[in-house]
Amino acid sequence: MKCTTLLQRLEGVSLRCLAIGCALLLCVIQFFYLSEHLNKCTQKSVTSDSHFPSLAGDRGRSRTSESSAIAGNLKGQWHVQDLWESYDCQKILFDSGDLPIPLPSDWAYLRAAYYGVMGSSIGNEVMPNGHLANIEGLTGLTALQSPGRGRGLFATVAYKKGDRIKSLSDEIYSGYFNTGQQYRDYLLALPRNLACEVTRWSYTLEELGEPKYIMLDLGFQSLTNNSPSPNAEHVPPNAEGAWAESGVALKDISPGDEILVDYTKYEAHAWSSMGLGKWKGQTMGLERGSPQNSNYSEDLSEEEILGDEWLMNDLWELRGCRNVIYESGDLPIPSLSDWMFLRGAYAANSGLSELNEIFPDGDISATAFVVDVEVKQRPGAGRGVFAKQDIAEGTVIQYGSPYAQFYNPSRYRSFLLNLPSSLSCSVMIWAYTERDEEGEVYVGLDMGLTTLLNNSDRANVRDIKDITVTIRDIKEGGELVVSYREFEKERLWESIGFGNWEQIFKTK
Missing domain, CATH: 2.170.270.10 (SET domain)
Incomplete structure (x- = not known):
C-alpha cells in the first residue's frame, strides 16, 4: 500500500515537472521568435530597396492626423511643408541611413513625369522632342556618398580655375514651373520618397524682382552639395532670362574632390510668393530628429x-x-504627355537599356x-x-x-x-x-x-x-x-x- 502511494506521488511530481518544463520551453521559443521579429523590424529601412524610391510603390499615400488640416489628403492650395510633414520626409531622407545613388533610369522617370505633368510644349522646350538621352552617366564627375552630406558629385579629372565642368553645363536639363499649382501636381505625380527628394532639390527664382519660377535640375546635378566656400558655380538664368556660362570651376579642383556650390546664389526665397508657404528649400531637414507637430498615425501603404x-x-x-x-x-484620350509618362515609368522599372531598345535614338515621343x-x-x-x-x-x-x-x-x-x-x-x-x-x-x-x-x-x-x-x-x-x-x-x-x-x- 505504501509502495503504491509512493509511486502515485512520484508519478504526480513527474507530471508536474513535465508540465513546467513544457511551459518553460514554450516561453523560450516565444522569446526567441519575438527577439528575431524585433531585430528584423529594427533593421528594416525605409530606403532599403536597392532601387531608387521611384520603385518604392508608394505613390504618395500620405499619413493621416486628426489634428492636421490636411487630414492625410493634400487638397487645395497646400504648402510644401504640408507635404513634407504628411509624407514624413524627415524620416525618409534623414533618419533611415544613406540613400542609394540614383540610376540613369530613375532620372528618365523623373523627366518623363515632368513631361507628363507640364505637357508636351513645355516638355519639348526642356527636352527637345521628348529626348531623354544624356543620362547614361556623368562626364568628368561621379556620384558618391559624401560623409556628413549624403550623396554628392566628385571630380574624376582635374579642373583648373575657370574650366567648364561639362556635366554641370552641357548635360543638364532644368525643368521649371511657372505656378505653384504646377509644382504641386508634379510632386503628387511622384512616389512619396521621390517627392520628398524633389522638395529639397528645387529652388525659386525671381525675374526683375518678381517671383517667376520654381526650378528643378532633372539629373545628377541635383546631387551637388552646398558650401559657403564653393569650388564651382552653376549659374541660373539672369534677370533677362538668359543662361550665363554655367558649370565653371571657381578654383583648381583635383580628382577626388567634391564639387560644391553656394546654394544662396540660387534660392530667391520666393516660395511664399508662389503660394507654397515659407519653405526652407535645400536646407530643410538637415537637423536630425522628427519634424515638429508630427503626432500623426500612419495609414497603410x-x-x-x-x-x-x-x-x-x-x-x-x-x-x-x-x-x-x-x-x-468617357475616359480622356491620352495625350503625348501621358504616353511619355508611361514610357518613362517603364524605363524606371525595367531600366533605360530596355527603353533604348524601343527608342534607339532616345526620343520617347515617337x-x-x-x-x-x-x-x-x-x-x-x-x-x-x-x-x-x-x-x-x-x-x-x-x-x-x-x-x-x-x-x-x-x-x-x-x-x-x-x-x-x-x-x-x-x-x-x-x-x-x-x-x-x-x-x-x-x-x-x-x-x-x-x-x-x-x-x-x-x-x-x-x-x-x-x-x-x-x-x-x-x-x-x-x-x-x-x-x-x-x-x-x-x-x-x-x-x-x-x-x-x-x-x-x-x-x-
Missing part, C-alpha cells in the same frame, strides 16, 4: 495592404477601377504610325483609332511599336503601383499575356496608340512580326480594329501568379 504576391483583382478593387473605367463617363490617324470616342466602345485618309489593304501603318515586356511578375506589379490610379486601371485592361518563341510567358503592353485599337471579329488590322498592316481596305473616317484573339491565345495570367484575371475582368 498600398504595398502593405496588398502584400507581395497580390493578384490583379486586388489592385483593381483597391484603386476602384470599375468606377474609373466604366462608371465615370508615335510609330506612318499613316494619318486620330483617336476619338466611339459610343459603347470607349476610345478608338480612326483613319484620317483612305488606307488600302496591305498598307503598313506602323513599323514596330512602343512595346513593353514584363517577364518578371514582381516588375509588372511594381510598374502598376507606380502609375497614377486612372492610368494603372487603363493599363490593366490594355495588357495581355503571351509566350515568346522559347515558350516563356510574359506580360505585353503597347505604350502608344495601338493599345487603343478596339476588338472586332472583322479585324482590318493585323500585326505581322514587327510591322502592323491593314488586311482590308479602310475608308477615311473608318475605325482601325484588331482581333484580340491574335494576342491572348491562352489564359496565362494565373500561370504567372496574377489569378484568373481574364475571367475576373470579363465579369466586371
Whole structure:
C-alpha cells in the first residue's frame, strides 16, 4: 500500500515537472521568435530597396492626423511643408541611413513625369522632342556618398580655375514651373520618397524682382552639395532670362574632390510668393530628429495592404477601377504627355537599356504610325483609332511599336503601383499575356496608340512580326480594329501568379 502511494506521488511530481518544463520551453521559443521579429523590424529601412524610391510603390499615400488640416489628403492650395510633414520626409531622407545613388533610369522617370505633368510644349522646350538621352552617366564627375552630406558629385579629372565642368553645363536639363499649382501636381505625380527628394532639390527664382519660377535640375546635378566656400558655380538664368556660362570651376579642383556650390546664389526665397508657404528649400531637414507637430498615425501603404504576391483583382478593387473605367463617363484620350509618362515609368522599372531598345535614338515621343490617324470616342466602345485618309489593304501603318515586356511578375506589379490610379486601371485592361518563341510567358503592353485599337471579329488590322498592316481596305473616317484573339491565345495570367484575371475582368 505504501509502495503504491509512493509511486502515485512520484508519478504526480513527474507530471508536474513535465508540465513546467513544457511551459518553460514554450516561453523560450516565444522569446526567441519575438527577439528575431524585433531585430528584423529594427533593421528594416525605409530606403532599403536597392532601387531608387521611384520603385518604392508608394505613390504618395500620405499619413493621416486628426489634428492636421490636411487630414492625410493634400487638397487645395497646400504648402510644401504640408507635404513634407504628411509624407514624413524627415524620416525618409534623414533618419533611415544613406540613400542609394540614383540610376540613369530613375532620372528618365523623373523627366518623363515632368513631361507628363507640364505637357508636351513645355516638355519639348526642356527636352527637345521628348529626348531623354544624356543620362547614361556623368562626364568628368561621379556620384558618391559624401560623409556628413549624403550623396554628392566628385571630380574624376582635374579642373583648373575657370574650366567648364561639362556635366554641370552641357548635360543638364532644368525643368521649371511657372505656378505653384504646377509644382504641386508634379510632386503628387511622384512616389512619396521621390517627392520628398524633389522638395529639397528645387529652388525659386525671381525675374526683375518678381517671383517667376520654381526650378528643378532633372539629373545628377541635383546631387551637388552646398558650401559657403564653393569650388564651382552653376549659374541660373539672369534677370533677362538668359543662361550665363554655367558649370565653371571657381578654383583648381583635383580628382577626388567634391564639387560644391553656394546654394544662396540660387534660392530667391520666393516660395511664399508662389503660394507654397515659407519653405526652407535645400536646407530643410538637415537637423536630425522628427519634424515638429508630427503626432500623426500612419495609414497603410498600398504595398502593405496588398502584400507581395497580390493578384490583379486586388489592385483593381483597391484603386476602384470599375468606377474609373466604366462608371465615370468617357475616359480622356491620352495625350503625348501621358504616353511619355508611361514610357518613362517603364524605363524606371525595367531600366533605360530596355527603353533604348524601343527608342534607339532616345526620343520617347515617337508615335510609330506612318499613316494619318486620330483617336476619338466611339459610343459603347470607349476610345478608338480612326483613319484620317483612305488606307488600302496591305498598307503598313506602323513599323514596330512602343512595346513593353514584363517577364518578371514582381516588375509588372511594381510598374502598376507606380502609375497614377486612372492610368494603372487603363493599363490593366490594355495588357495581355503571351509566350515568346522559347515558350516563356510574359506580360505585353503597347505604350502608344495601338493599345487603343478596339476588338472586332472583322479585324482590318493585323500585326505581322514587327510591322502592323491593314488586311482590308479602310475608308477615311473608318475605325482601325484588331482581333484580340491574335494576342491572348491562352489564359496565362494565373500561370504567372496574377489569378484568373481574364475571367475576373470579363465579369466586371
